[in-house]
Amino acid sequence: MARSKRAKTAERILDIAERLVQTRGYNAFSYADIAVTLRIRKASIHHHFPAKADLAKRLIERYHERFMVALESIGLHSPDPKRRLRRFVQIYSDVLRDDRMCLCGMLAAEIDTLPHQIRDELRRFFSATEDWLTPILASGRRSGSLSFAGAPATEARLLVTALEGAMLVARSYGDVGHFALVADRLLSGIGIAA
Amino acid sequence: MARSKRAKTAERILDIAERLVQTRGYNAFSYADIAVTLRIRKASIHHHFPAKADLAKRLIERYHERFMVALESIGLHSPDPKRRLRRFVQIYSDVLRDDRMCLCGMLAAEIDTLPHQIRDELRRFFSATEDWLTPILASGRRSGSLSFAGAPATEARLLVTALEGAMLVARSYGDVGHFALVADRLLSGIGIAA
C-alpha cells in the first residue's frame, strides 16, 4: 500500500528519459541525468535498460502505444470529423505546451545517429498516424463536413508533417502561439473554423 | 596559384561542420570528426574556432547569409510569383536530396541544448524567410496569380513550418518523394499546379 502510488522504477526511468529526449534529444541526455533526477545510481539504470539503445527502443514503443490509445479515445468520444480533427491537433498542442517536442519528431532529426531498428519504429509511428487520419478525412469529405481538393492520404501527410514542423519551429520561438497560428490555418484549410 | 583552388582552412572547417550538423546534429558531432575529414589535428581547429559555440554561431550566420542570397537570386530572375515559389520549394528539395536537413531546422530541434545567442539567430532565420515570402504571396494574390484565404503572413508561416516538417519526416523514411508529396500539395493549395 505504501508503494501503491509509486510507479515501478523502469516506468519512472522511462518517464524521465522521455522528457529528456523530447526536450534535449537522444544524443544530449545521459544515464547520469536520469540518475540525478531519480536519485539512484547510473548502474541501477543499466539493470533495467542494459544499453541506451534498449531504453530508446522501449521509449518509442511506449510513446507509440499511448499515442494510438489517445487516437482511439478520440474516435470513441466524437463521431464528428471536425471535432475529431480539432482534438487531434490538441494532442500536439498539449505536448508543446508542456515544453516538449514530439518524441518521434525529435528522434527523426537525429535519425542518422540512431540504431537502424529505431528508424523502422519512427516510420511506423508516422505512417500509423497518417493511417488514422486518412479515413476520417475521406468520410468527412463524403459527408460534406470537410472540404479539400486532393487525396485524403495526401491531406493526412500534410497534417502530420506540418504539425511536426510547426512544433519544431515554434519551440525555437518559445511561443505556443506560433504553433497555434499554423494549426488553425491547417484546420481552416479543410473547412474547420477556428 | 597552387592554392587558388583550395578554400581557406576556416571555410573548409565550416563546410565539413555544416554537413555534420545537418546530418547528425550539433550534439552528435565533434572536433575529432572534422579533424579526421580534414586530416589536421583537433587543436588546429580550435585555432580557428576556439569553442564549439563559436563554430556554431558562424555556421548559422553563413547559412543565413547564403540562404538570403539564394532568395534574392530568385527575386531577380523571375518576376512571376508562381515561378518564384516553385524555386523557393526547390531550395529545400535540393538540401534534402543531398541527404541533409535544413541547418536551422536541425538546430531548432536541439534548441534547449544550445547557447541562448543561437536561439536568436534561429528566430531571425525563420522570420526572415517568412518576411521574404509574405509580399510575394500578397502581390501574387492581388494580381490573381495565387489563391488562398487568410493573411499572406499566415500562409508564409505555413509554408516555412510545413517544409521544415516535411524534410524532418521524409528523412526518417529516407525518401525525397515523401517530401515532394507535401511540397506539391502546399503549392497546389495556393493555386500553383505541379
Added chain:
DNA sequence: GTCTATAGGTGGATAGAC
C-alpha cells in the same frame, strides 16, 4: 534491485614547441 568501483573511451579545451 541497488550499490561501489572502475574500466575504456571520447568530449571540448589549453599550453607551448615548431
Added chain:
DNA sequence: GTCTATCCACCTATAGAC
C-alpha cells in the same frame, strides 16, 4: 597555423558486493 602532449569532465557499460 599546425603540431604534440595533456587535462579533466563526462560518457556508456560491466563486475561483483550487499
